Amino acid sequence: MSRASSETSIFTEMTELARRTGAVNLGQGVPDLDSPPALLAGVSAAVLAGRNQYPPAAGHPALRAAVAAHQRAHYGLDFAPEAEVLVTTGATEALAAACLALTGPGDEILTLDPAYDAYPADARLSGARLVSVPLTLDGDGFALDADALAAAVTPRTRLLLLNSPHNPAGKVLDDAELAAVAELCRERDLTVVTDEVYEHLVYDGRHRPIATLPGMRERTLTISSAGKTFNVTGWKVGWITGPARLVAAVASVKQWLTYASGTPYQEAIALMLGEVGPWAAGLRATLRAHRDLLTAGLAEAGLRPLRAEAGYFVQADIRGWGAADGLRFCRELPERAGVVAIPTSAFRQGEDPAPWLVRFSFCRRAEPLREAVERLAKAASQ
């Protein structure tokens, strides 16, 4: 079985286990939190007003303008809406189109390990080799090994595929780490594709796009999406910003993947993006509290949690329960405790230095999270 199909099966297997056993599903990163009512109303209004045909291939002009305004307001980055912003079918399409546009057989894509499951799949689609550099465990969190990253660059390295805030690690690259990555990219003339879908979900510290560092704007494609920011993961509206020549390359591939999608969603998101600040502050407060609840519950149950600075997930060390193999642990956890988690090893490419890590998600409502925490405490005491 290929890695792709075995990875798919762990998510399918765990979701099926949750359904069969009635376990609380903290495996998948699918939020069940509310969305801004104005955003939902905006979609209905757009549908009923007849905005139901293809948008321009590059995206609804209002959304491209809103994305450019967002990058300027939040990060001081200037992009021309006509040539430097491309709307995509979720961040997923942006990632695939960028890999297909910029790499091919014989090329290497450098990324961090663990990694979001689309990255190895996208590398395979383009025929490129994915080279993974492990994030190192550093006390109760993860750190970037800048020397290891530099050592992994070869003459075939075409792309650095970065993800900060990181899924599944919950890691936000700090200023020193970003500076080291930027220096490496300038020195080795690397193009960066950076997945920043959790840009508004940083609980400790702040998000800083790598494109804001000196010399980086001209070599970076920045990807984001409405899914995680507004709890609308089923809408699949994403976008990519960057210098015109790179955006044009991605657009030429994207045209033959989906051409365009989601006109009424794009129109509604365009209206909402300008007001993302107050909305995201509220969502962050909720998710920070959920992160704290889950983190405290895991610690209480003897499953040592790692620091989750951002995103949807906490990794926990299962060795406190006498376990060492995350996959086996996750297969047994629904029966043992009534909770579903995903082994962090599912996101590993190379040798796994920490097969005893398991990923729990906290993007659920408070009630299922409290229930999960109580169940873990009960199982721990048995």
Ligand SMILES: *Cc1c(COP(=O)(O)O)cnc(C)c1O
């Ligand atoms: C959820 C997620 C995506 C996918 O985003 P869509 O807009 O739903 O396609 C991409 N990257 C990371 C790291 C994610 O967690």
